[in-house]
Amino acid sequence: xxxxxxxxxxxxxxxxxxxxxxxxxxxxxxxxxxxxxxxxxxxxxxxxxxxxxxxxxxxxxxxxxxxxxxxxxxxxxxxxxxxxxxxxxxxxxxxxxxxxxxxxxxxxxxxxxxxxxxxxxxxxxxxxxxxxxxxxxxxxxxxxxxxxxxxxxxxxxxxxxxxxxxxxxxxxxxxxxxxxxxxxxxxxxxxxxxxxxxxxxxxxxxxxxxxxxxxxxxxxxxxxxxxxxxxxxxxxxxxxxxxxxxxxxxxxxxxxxxxxxxxxxxxxxxxxxxxxxxxxxxxxxxxxxxxxxxxxxxxxxxxxxxxxxxxxxxxxxxx
Numbered sequence: 001x002x003x004x005x006x007x008x009x010x011x012x013x014x015x016x017x018x019x020x021x022x023x024x025x026x027x028x029x030x031x032x033x034x035x036x037x038x039x040x041x042x043x044x045x046x047x048x049x050x051x052x053x054x055x056x057x058x059x060x061x062x063x064x065x066x067x068x069x070x071x072x073x074x075x076x077x078x079x080x081x082x083x084x085x086x087x088x089x090x091x092x093x094x095x096x097x098x099x100x101x102x103x104x105x106x107x108x109x110x111x112x113x114x115x116x117x118x119x120x121x122x123x124x125x126x127x128x129x130x131x132x133x134x135x136x137x138x139x140x141x142x143x144x145x146x147x148x149x150x151x152x153x154x155x156x157x158x159x160x161x162x163x164x165x166x167x168x169x170x171x172x173x174x175x176x177x178x179x180x181x182x183x184x185x186x187x188x189x190x191x192x193x194x195x196x197x198x199x200x201x202x203x204x205x206x207x208x209x210x211x212x213x214x215x216x217x218x219x220x221x222x223x224x225x226x227x228x229x230x231x232x233x234x235x236x237x238x239x240x241x242x243x244x245x246x247x248x249x250x251x252x253x254x255x256x257x258x259x260x261x262x263x264x265x266x267x268x269x270x271x272x273x274x275x276x277x278x279x280x281x282x283x284x285x286x287x288x289x290x291x292x293x294x295x296x297x298x299x300x301x302x303x304x305x306x307x308x309x310x311x312x313x314x315x316x317x318x319x
Contacts, residue, residue, distance in 0.1 A: 026054070026055075026056075026057075026098045026099040026100075027098075027099065027232060028050065028231065028232065028235070029047075029050050029051065029054050029098040030098045030099060030134070030137075030139075031235065032046055032047040032050050033047055033098070033133070033134065033139050033140075033141060034138070034139045035047070035254055037139045038254075039209060040207075040218070040254045041173050041175075041207060041209075041218075041266075041268075041269055042256065042264075042265045042266040042268065042269055043254075044161070044162040044165055045158050045159070045162045045265035045266075046256065046258060046264065046265060046266060048151070048158045048161050048162065049155055049158055049258075049264075049265075051118055051133075051151075052118060052119055052151065052154060052155060052158075053118075053119075054098070054117075054118050055115045055116065055117055055118065056096040056097060056098060056115070056116060056118050056121065056133070057096065057097040057098075057099065057100045057102070057103050057113050057114070057115055057116075058083050058084075058094065058095075058096050058097075058113065058114050058115075058116050058121065059083065059084040059095060059103055059106075059107065059111050059112070059113055060082055060083060060084065060111070060112040060113060060114055061082060061083065061084050061112075083125075084111075085129070086132070088130070088132065091128070091129075091130050092126070092128065092129045092130065093129065093130040093131070093132045093142075094121075094125055094129055094130070094131055094132065095131075095132045095135045096116075096118075096121070096131055096132065096133055096134075097133070097134055097135075097137075098133065098134055100113060102134055102136075102137055105136060105137075106135050106136045106137075119151075119154075122148055122151055122152050123152065125148075127145060128145055129145065129148075130142060130143060130144060130145065130148075131143040131148065147161060158265075159265075162265075172209070172210060173207060173208070173209050174207065174208045174209075174215070175205050175206070175207050175269060175272070176205060176206035176207070176208075176215055177205050177270075177272040177273040177274075178206075179274055179276070181204070181205075181206050182204055182206070182217055182249055184247065184249060185204070185217060185245075185249045185250055185253075186204060186276045186277075188241055188245075188250075189202065189204070189219065189238070189241070189276075189277070190202075190276075190277050192234065192237045192238065192241065193221075193234070193277050194280075195233075195237075196230045196233065196234060197279065198223050198224055198225055198230050199221060199222075199223055199224070199230075199234075199277075199279055200222045200223060200224045200260070200278075200279050201221075201222040201259075201275040201277065201278055201279070202219065202220065202221050202222070202275060202276060202277035203219070203220035203221075203222075203259075203270040203273045203274075203275050203276065204217055204218070204219055204220075204273070204276055205217070205218050205220070205269060205270060205273050206218070207269070216251065216252040216253065216254070217249070217250065217252070217253045217254075218253070218254045218255075218256065218269060219238065219253060219254065219255045219256070220256050220257075220259050220266065220269065220270040220273070221234065221255065221256070221257040221259060222259035222260050222275075223257070223260045224260070224279070225260075231257050234255070234257065235255055235257070238250075238253060238255055256269070
C-alpha cells in the first residue's frame with residue numbers, strides 16, 4: 001500500500017439530508033486517511049474498516065463523447081462499467097474520491113459523478129484494474145489489485161492489509177496512560193465534550209513513535225449511539241482548539257471516535273487508560289412525577305366525588 005502527499009485544498013457543500021450525511025462520512029474518511037498517512041497507531045485498520053462501509057464518488061464518462069481531462073490526469077477513457085479510467089504507469093486505474101468536491105478539483109472542470117458503495121465497486125471492475133483514492137489531494141491512496149482482492153473478503157482481511165503496510169515501516173510505539181497527563185488540555189476538552197449528549201466516555205493518552213522526542217495526545221471517544229453529525233462537530237471543535245492552543249499541548253492531537261464498536265482496532269491504545277470524562281446521567285424525576293400523579297388523583301375526586309368518598313369511608317379510618 002502506498003500513501004502519498006501532494007498540495008491541494010478541498011471545499012464544497014451539499015443540500016439534501018442524504019447527501020449531507022454522505023459528505024460528513026466522506027470528511028471523516030478523509031481524516032482517517034490522513035491519520036493513516038501520519039502513521040498513527042491503529043489508523044490503518046480504522047481507515048480500511050471505514051472504507052469498506054463508505055460510499056465514494058466515481059467520475060463517469062459522458063455518453064457519446066470522448067472524455068477530455070487535463071494532461072496532468074493522464075490518458076483517459078471509459079470502461080464497460082461507465083466509469084472514467086486513467087492509464088497510470090501502464091496500469092488501468094479508476095479514480096475515486098471521498099468527497100464530491102474533490103472530483104471537480106481533480107478534473108478541473110464539471111464532470112458527471114456517481115455515489116457508489118465502495119464494497120460494491122470492488123466487484124464492478126476488472127481483475128487488473130487499480131483504484132486511485134483522492135487523486136490530486138493532500139493525501140491519496142493507490143489501491144492495488146492485490147489489496148482489492150483482499151478487501152472483497154471484508155473486515156476479516158483488514159489485519160493482513162494493515163500488517164503488509166506496517167512491515168515497511170516497523171516502529172516501536174510507547175503509550176502513556178498516566179491519569180495526570182495533559183490536565184489543562186483535559187479541562188478544555190471537557191468543555192467541548194459536554195455539548196454532545198450522545199457521548200458516553202472519553203480517554204486521553206500520550207503516544208511516542210520510534211525516535212520521536214515528544215509524545216502527542218490521542219483522544220479516544222465512545223458514543224452511546226450512532227452520531228455521525230456530532231462526530232464531525234467534535235472533530236471540528238477539537239481541530240479549532242488545537243489551532244488556538246498557544247501552549248502547544250494539543251499540537252498534533254489525534255481523535256479515534258469508534259470505541260463504541262467492539263471490532264475497533266483502537267481499543268488497544270486505551271486498554272490501560274481510565275476515562276477522564278463521563279457523560280452526565282439525567283436526574284431521575286420520580287418524586288416530581290409522583291407528585292403530578294397525586295395532584296391528578298386529588299383533582300379527580302374534587303367536588304361531589306370527594307363528598308361521596310367521605311360518605312363511604314370505613315368507620316375505623318374516621319378521625
